[in-house]
Amino acid sequence: MSYADLRDLRAALSTAQDIAFGLDPAALSASQTEELVDALRRALHSATALRGEHGATGCPHHPRGAVDPLYGDAEDPLPPGYGKCLLCNDRRRRAGTQHRGRR
Structure with missing residues (x-):
């Protein structure tokens, strides 16, 4: 985590909060809503x-891939x-299964 990333998050959340508290439900327009959505996207x-760059999987090839449900299973590590x-x-x-089948 870098300080710049945290600073960007705080700024985007502050902007979204300012926009949200400034909205008037009686006069809500599409442009105001889009502005809020844009600020929330920046925060996300x-x-x-x-x-970090490796996401939840910690994998450089599939940073946003699925996490193995068997990972961390104490009964079957x-x-x-x-x-x-x-x-x-x-x-x-799969490579291990194919390799064992050739013997």
């Missing part, structure tokens, strides 16, 4: 940047070299 983008990325772990599992 800034918050997402705080996760993953083999060494496996991570949180379901796509990479599935590829490793």
Whole structure:
């Protein structure tokens, strides 16, 4: 996480809050709503940047991919070299199955 990302998030949230509190429900226009939505999108983008470049999976190839449901399972831990990325772990599992079948 960088200070710039956190500063951007705070600024976007402050802007969204200012817009939201300045809205008049009786005279709400499409342009005001779009302005609020734009500020909220900037806040979401800034918050997402705080996760880092590898996202929830920690995978450089699939940063926004699915997290392996078996990751962290104490009863059946993953083999060494496996991570949180379901796509990479599935590829490793399939490669291991094919390799065992050739013997």
